[in-house]
Each structure stands twice: as C-alpha cells, then as structure tokens.
Amino acid sequence: MKIPFAELKKEFKRVLLSLSFTEEKAELCADIFASNSRDGVYSHGLNRFSAFIDTVKEKVVDIHAEPSFIERNGLIEIWDGHSGAGMYNAILAMNRAIELAKSNGIGCLAMRNTNHWMRGGTYGWQAAEAGCIGICFTNTMANMPPWGGKEPRLGNNPLIIAVPRNEGHIVLDMAMTQYSYGKLQQSRLNNEELEVNAGYDAYGNLTKDPLAIIKSRRALPIGYWKGSGLAFILDVLLTAITGGRSTAAINSTVNESGVSQFFLCLHQSDYHQGLIDEIIEYTKSSAPAEPGGHIRYPGENTLALRHQNEKHGIPVDKKKWEELLKM
Numbered sequence: 001m002k003i004p005f006a007e008l009k010k011e012f013k014r015v016l017l018s019l020s021f022t023e024e025k026a027e028l029c030a031d032i033f034a035s036n037s038r039d040g041v042y043s044h045g046l047n048r049f050s051a052f053i054d055t056v057k058e059k060v061v062d063i064h065a066e067p068s069f070i071e072r073n074g075l076i077e078i079w080d081g082h083s084g085a086g087m088y089n090a091i092l093a094m095n096r097a098i099e100l101a102k103s104n105g106i107g108c109l110a111m112r113n114t115n116h117w118m119r120g121g122t123y124g125w126q127a128a129e130a131g132c133i134g135i136c137f138t139n140t141m142a143n144m145p146p147w148g149g150k151e152p153r154l155g156n157n158p159l160i161i162a163v164p165r166n167e168g169h170i171v172l173d174m175a176m177t178q179y180s181y182g183k184l185q186q187s188r189l190n191n192e193e194l195e196v197n198a199g200y201d202a203y204g205n206l207t208k209d210p211l212a213i214i215k216s217r218r219a220l221p222i223g224y225w226k227g228s229g230l231a232f233i234l235d236v237l238l239t240a241i242t243g244g245r246s247t248a249a250i251n252s253t254v255n256e257s258g259v260s261q262f263f264l265c266l267h268q269s270d271y272h273q274g275l276i277d278e279i280i281e282y283t284k285s286s287a288p289a290e291p292g293g294h295i296r297y298p299g300e301n302t303l304a305l306r307h308q309n310e311k312h313g314i315p316v317d318k319k320k321w322e323e324l325l326k327m
Contacts, residue, residue, distance in 0.1 A: 002313030003321065009034035012049060015327045019056055021063050025088050032087045036119045037314050040305040043182030044119040046320050047189070052118075053327065060255045061085050061115050067092055075104055078242055081114025083257060090117040090136075091126065093263045098130045101265035112244025112260045121173030121302070123263065124162030128169035133266040134162040139235045141256040142247050144177055144219050147228035150204075152217045154231040155247040156181060162299075166273055171299035176231040177219035184210040184219070189317065238262055 012030035021029065033052075037045025055061045065084030069077060077096065081089040093109045100107020117123070117138060127134025140155035158180070162171040178198040179187075187194055187210040197206040199213035199220045206220070213219055221227030239246040244260035284295045309315070 001318050003316050004313050005038050011324050029087050038309045039302050041119045043186045046316050055255050060257050075100055076108045079111045081111050086115035086117040089114045090123050094123045094126050097263040097265040098132050101132050101267040107265045109263045110242045112242035113258050120158040120160045124160040124171045127265055128162040128164045131164050135264040136160050137234050138261040139238050139247050139259055142251045147225040157231045157234040168303050176227050184214055
C-alpha cells in the first residue's frame with residue numbers, strides 16, 4: 001500500500017505530540033521519519049518509528065533536553081546532547097556548522113552524549129541544500145567484528161559526504177559494513193536474499209542471508225580490512241575530540257545511547273559545477289557491466305525515488321502502518 005507524504009508525517013507528529021514533544025520537535029522529527037521513508041530508506045522511516053517511541057517511553061531519549069555548548073577551539077565547537085532526541089540534536093548541530101562555514105568558510109561541531117540520528121544522509125542533504133559541502137559521521141554500538149576477529153568490537157559508524165550541485169546534490173551515505181543493519185532488516189522483512197555476500201552465518205560461512213548475518217552479528221566490512229580500519233579510526237577521532245563515549249562504552253548501554261557525532265561544513269561561492277559535471281559524465285561513460293544496467297552517482301537514486309514517491313505515494317508495510325494508526 002502507498003501513503004501520501006503529508007499523511008505519513010501527520011501520523012508521526014500526532015504520536016509525538018501525544019508523548020509531550022514540543023510542537024517544534026514533533027514537527028522536525030516527524031518530517032525526518034517521513035522523509036526517510038519518502039527517500040526509500042524505509043528502515044529508518046516508518047519501520048524504525050516504533051523502536052524510537054520505545055526509547056522515548058523507556059526514558060533513554062530525553063524529549064525535554066536541549067543540546068548545549070561546552071567549549072570552542074577556533075572554528076571547532078564541542079556540544080553536549082544531554083541524551084536528547086538524536087534527530088533534533090543533529091539538525092541543530094549541522095545548522096550551527098553551516099552558520100560557522102558561511103561566516104568563515106569552514107565550520108565544525110562535534111557533539112557527545114546524543115542519540116541515534118536515524119538516517120545519516122539527512123544531514124548531508126541538509127548541508128547541500130544550504131549550499132555547503134557537508135561531512136558527518138557517528139559512532140555506534142559494536143555490531144561488526146574487527147578484521148581477523150569473530151566477535152563484534154567495532155561500530156558501523158556511517159560516513160556521509162555531500163556536495164551541492166544544481167542538477168541534483170551528490171550525497172554519499174555509507175555504513176562501514178557491506179550492507180547497513182537497516183538494509184539487512186529491510187531485506188529480512190521482504191524475505192529477500194542480498195545481492196552479494198554480506199557477512200557470516202553462525203558457522204563462519206559467508207552468506208547472502210540477512211537473517212543469518214543479523215543473528216551472528218558478523219557483518220562484512222566494506223573493503224575487508226580497510227572498512228574495519230575506517231570504522232576504528234572514526235570512533236577514535238570522535239572520542240578524541242569530544243571526550244564522549246567510545247563504541248566500547250556505548251556497548252555497555254541497553255539501547256545504544258550516548259553516542260558522539262561530528263559535523264563539518266565547507267562553504268565557498270563557486271563549487272565549479274562544470275567540472276563536477278565532467279566527472280559525472282566521464283564516470284557514466286563506462287559501458288554497463290550488465291545489459292541494460294545503469295551507472296549512477298551517489299544520491300542520484302535517492303532523488304529519483306523521492307520524486308517517484310512524492311508523485312505516487314510512499315510504499316509502506318501494511319502491518320507497520322496499522323501499528324502507527326493505533327499508537
């Protein structure tokens with residue numbers, strides 16, 4: 001079934017207001033959940049909403065908390081999220097990084113003690129829409145073994161890089177595993193096998209079965225040891241600059257709370273759009289590996305699906321939709 005964006009957002013907002021969210025926070029969080037589903041990231045839209053509501057009811061997320069400034073070092077600011085709603089904190093953090101960048105050419109904000117921001121790409125799109133290059137990442141609970149290990153010790157620590165472009169922003173949003181856990185959950189719900197091996201089953205065999213990977217918690221890092229190293233260094237960087245919780249400390253919490261996040265913006269008047277278009281054109285000039293295949297730049301699929309879902313409605317899981325209506 002398909003639901004219009006406005007209707008989906010309205011239902012999210014209704015539930016949030018019933019839990020005593022302020023009008024501003026309810027509007028912002030509802031818009032993010034609805035936008036995630038609209039853009040095809042269903043695992044962090046409707047399908048994740050009930051889990052978010054559980055964290056609110058369990059007091060993991062403090063809906064009354066406001067992020068606060070801690071210290072400044074040049075154009076780097078450190079903030080504390082005070083266990084507030086991760087999406088709300090992240091929007092404010094990126095807005096501040098944008099503000100600093102537009103005044104100085106560069107702006108950076110690192111936040112500790114915040115919560116899950118849902119789709120990290122949200123904040124890349126936010127920066128690009130504001131005319132800034134945006135780079136952001138977060139640490140997470142341990143859900144990926146280090147290269148050479150069998151037990152989860154690294155976070156999936158997604159990395160987002162966004163570049164403004166008149167014909168459609170370029171937004172790279174990638175987890176450190178071959179498939180994010182959100183994508184694994186979505187494939188499991190759809191009873192779909194993954195396209196490539198994405199992790200190990202309980203017996204140590206590579207598999208395309210999303211449920212087997214979720215159970216083993218042995219997702220395969222991108223680039224094997226390179227993805228493992230990147231996940232590790234992002235956690236180190238975040239902990240070093242914020243003094244916040246590392247993946248090891250986050251893993252001691254019940255609901256992946258108290259994460260740290262990083263927001264960097266660059267701003268200039270000319271991003272050399274013609275040269276960027278040359279890169280895209282050259283990249284797309286490669287012959288497709290499969291007949292009828294397409295080569296797309298990061299963010300292109302998102303834009304296409306966004307326009308499609310805005311026109312025809314957002315596909316929703318019927319059971320999840322009915323659950324939302326009963327909240």
